[in-house]
Amino acid sequence: MPEINVTHMVDDADEMIMLSGSRAEHGNDAGRITWNNSTEYGRNRPLLTSDALRDAARDHFAEYGAWSKEEIAAWSEDELQAITCQEVAAAVREMEVADDYDDYVRLCERGTCSGRLYRGDNGRWYFYLGI
Template structure:
C-alpha cells in the first residue's frame, strides 16, 4: 500500500477548501469541496501510476461505491478522493491536537489519539513533509 506525500495541504492548499461540512459552508459544501479537490488534482497529479490500484482497493473497503464506480474513476478523481480524505484527517487532528508541529499539530497527541481509536492515524509528519498511508 502506498505512502503518499500530501504536504501541499500544509504549504499550498487550505484543507478547508477540500473538505468541509454543510454546517461550515452551507448546502453547496460537498459539491464545492469536490470541485476544488478535482481542480487541484487535475492541475497537480498526486498518485504514482503504480499506486492507483492499491488506492482503489483501499477505498473499496469503505463500501460506499460499487466495483463499476471505482473502476470508472479517472486519475484526477482518484487523486481528488485521496486529497479530500487527507484534508479531512488533517482538519480533524488540527482541531483535536493543536500544536507547534507541522501543520500546527501536536503529533505526539495525534498518535496517542490514534492509538485509542479517536482519529484514523494514517497521517504523519516525515521531516518537513506530511504523509498519508493508504492501507490497512
C-alpha cells in the same frame, strides 16, 4: 499499502477546509463546493503519480464498500485524484483537535483520530492508503 507524500497539504492545513468542509462551514452546497475544489486541486497537484499509487487508491476506496470495483474502475483520473485529495484533506483537518504532534499521536493510539497521516523521520508528512 503505499504511502503518499502529502507534506504540501499539511503545510497548507488552513486551506484544507476548501477540500473537506461541512455543510455548517460551506452551506447547503458544501458537497459540490468541496468536490469542485478537490477536482481542481487534484489536477494542479496530483497525489497519485504512478499506476501503483492509482491502483492502491482504488483498492483503498473499495475497502469502504460504498462503491463496486466496476464503479471505481470507471472513475476518471480527475475523480480518483479528487476523492484522494478529499480523503487526505479530511485527515489533515482531523489533526486540528490535537495540541501538537505528540498529542495527535496519542489521539491516534486511542482511536480518536484515524492515524493514516504521520510525520516521517525525514520531517515530511505521509498519508497511508489503507483502513
